[in-house]
Amino acid sequence: MKPQKHLHTLLLVLAITLYACSTDDENNSETDPPISCENSDNLVYEEKDGLVVAEFESITNSNDWNIENTVNGFLGTSYLVWKGDQFLNAPGNGLLTYNIKINTPGTYRFLWRSRITNGTSGSEHNDSWLRFADASSFYGKKGESIVYPGDTGQTPNPNGSSKDGWFKIYKSGPADEWKWQSSTSDNDAHDIYVDFDTAGTYTMEVSARSSFHALDRFVLFTENVSQSDATSETATLSEINCN
Ligand SMILES: [Ca+2]
Numbered sequence: 340m341k342p343q344k345h346l347h348t349l350l351l352v353l354a355i356t357l358y359a360c361s362t363d364d365e366n367n368s369e370t371d372p373p374i375s376c377e378n379s380d381n382l383v384y385e386e387k388d389g390l391v392v393a394e395f396e397s398i399t400n401s402n403d404w405n406i407e408n409t410v411n412g413f414l415g416t417s418y419l420v421w422k423g424d425q426f427l428n429a430p431g432n433g434l435l436t437y438n439i440k441i442n443t444p445g446t447y448r449f450l451w452r453s454r455i456t457n458g459t460s461g462s463e464h465n466d467s468w469l470r471f472a473d474a475s476s477f478y479g480k481k482g483e484s485i486v487y488p489g490d491t492g493q494t495p496n497p498n499g500s501s502k503d504g505w506f507k508i509y510k511s512g513p514a515d516e517w518k519w520q521s522s523t524s525d526n527d528a529h530d531i532y533v534d535f536d537t538a539g540t541y542t543m544e545v546s547a548r549s550s551f552h553a554l555d556r557f558v559l560f561t562e563n564v565s566q567s568d569a570t571s572e573t574a575t576l577s578e579i580n581c582n
Pocket residue numbers: 394395396413414415416417418554555556
C-alpha cells in the first residue's frame with residue numbers, strides 16, 4: 340500500500356471512530372430519557388472504577404410500579420413506588436430487572452435510597468425484595484455475622500422473610516425522609532454485599548413487597564469507594580448501554 344493511501348485509510352478509521360463515540364455520548368447524557376434498545380430488557384449499567392450509580396426510574400419496563408415525582412427530595416427525574424397488593428412472603432411480583440456490567444471484579448456493597456410514602460410509621464411500607472441470582476455470592480453482613488438468602492442451600496438465613504434467593508430489604512427511622520439504607524434480617528440489621536468474582540454482566544432483580552415503598556436510586560461500590568462518594572447527590576450516573 341502506498342504511504343498516501345495508508346494515510347487515507349487511517350483518516351477514514353479515525354472519522355468512523357469519532358462518529359461512533361459522539362453517537363454514544365448522546366445516548367448517555369444524564370438528562371436524556373432512557374435509551375431505547377431493540378429489546379427493552381437489554382439496558383446495561385456499566386460499572387466504572389468500582390462504582391455503579393443508577394436511578395430506579397431509568398428502567399424501561401417498570402412493570403406496574405408507578406413512576407411518580409410528588410414526594411419531594413427524590414434524585415433524578417422521579418422514583419418508582421409500588422401501589423399494588425402487598426407480597427410479604429411472595430417475591431417476584433412487580434419484577435424490575437437491572438443488568439449490571441461489572442468490569443472490576445470484587446466485593447461490592449449494595450445500597451438503595453428509599454422512602455415510606457404512606458402514614459407516619461417507620462416500620463410499615465418500608466421494604467421491597469432484592470436478589471442477585473447469578474452473582475458469585477449475595478449476603479448480609481454485620482460485623483463477623485453473615486446471613487444468606489433462603490432456599491439457596493446456604494445458612495444461616497436472616498430473621499423474618501427470605502425466599503427463593505431473595506432478601507427482604509428494609510429501611511428504619513422516621514417515615515418522612517428519603518434515606519440511604521438497605522438492611523436485611525429483622526431486628527438485626529445486616530448490610531448487603533455482592534461478590535462478582537469475574538468480569539461480566541449480572542442480573543439485579545427487585546420485586547414488590549410492601550405497598551407504598553418508594554425506590555429512588557441505587558449504588559454498588561467496592562471498598563475503594565467511600566460510602567459518602569457513592570451516595571453523593573452529585574455522583575455521576577453510570578453509563579447505560581444496550582446489551
Ligand atoms: Ca430517582
